[in-house]
Amino acid sequence: MAHPTSSKKGNVARNHRISSRNGAERSAYFARREAAGVLRRVIQDDAARRATASIKSLVYSPSVRNKKATFALVCQTLKCLPVIKDVLVATQILNNKWKKQAELVYVTLYDILFGQEIAMTGAVEKFLTLHKNKLEYALAKICAKRKVKKIEDLLQNNCVPVACKPRYIRINTLKVDAEVVMQELGKTNIMVSRDDIIPEVLSLASGIDLHDHPLVCNGSIFLQGKASSMVAVALNPIPGWKVLDACAAPGNKTAHLAALMKGQGKIIASNSLSSTRYKDVDVMHGDFLDINTTAPLFKEVHAILLDPSCSGSGISAERLDHLLPSYEKGEDADACKSDRVKKLAAFQTKALLHALSCKLPQ
């Protein structure tokens, strides 16, 4: 008979194993669903060639809880998507019910064929696991047909190397100064250096993910690129000014303006900012083009910051556009002639003319 204490210890260890397995299962289950939600938006926007939010901005939106796992799953599934689709066509296992959940099927099949296959709980997971042999056989046949020995060779097309560029953070000088931020980051061995042009900007090595860092969460630093951080600096607002931020969301430049104005003055931010922490920012929900710039509110506007939607073509590698289905079809080559870019250019012209219709003091 086992000693009562040792059997108690055994139970504790087993319970601990079960609860950590349950925890891993739960987070894998939710990560696949969060990834499927992001993937659906990415694929739909890409198909419609809309001015899309990038994969990163979708993953790092507040609604996604498990950001790291979701980001990895979305990127990996997109890399493997052409092969995943071929496997599904070859096996013909999807009826209309599963086709309605296509993105969750893609993410789960990625996990089964190429990923970690952690904890296959959930209806889609069980359905695909039931057909696992058939799916693996179809994959092996595709490899044989394309005369590749390894699965990685099938996926090579989608592996465009992304140049390792430094990352940037902008310090919220209303809350904290550069030395404090450098010290705080240094405590966790994150080395940063001062930017040579913008004093409130620090650069750090690529690959360092600060999305969940307390300094980001409490608004002391912003994950903002160097080019984006130059705009408010170039406007050079003086404390006490009234500034119209015409296409403000998500509000990085609004926050930068507020900091440069040292919290003195007024910013009118057009279009929804989900949250603004600054007392001197008035948010005007709605379309900038509908704003009557001759209204009394705009009488004493000293400057306008206009940052309308753009194609993002200059940052396509950072946006991970090479992972999108349209890139594979070579449609990006025609990007500058596409309807999407023409629409964006037309909007930018309208927005610029509308901004210029606002009479600013000399």
Ligand SMILES: C[S@@+](CC[C@H](N)C(=O)[O-])C[C@H]1O[C@@H](n2cnc3c(N)ncnc32)[C@H](O)[C@@H]1O
């Ligand atoms: C390039 S982003 C602006 C980024 C922002 N300035 C920042 O630094 O965080 C362009 C923004 O313009 C918004 N937008 C597009 N059309 C608009 C319109 N007609 N009126 C107001 N905002 C518009 C988009 O929703 C998007 O949030």
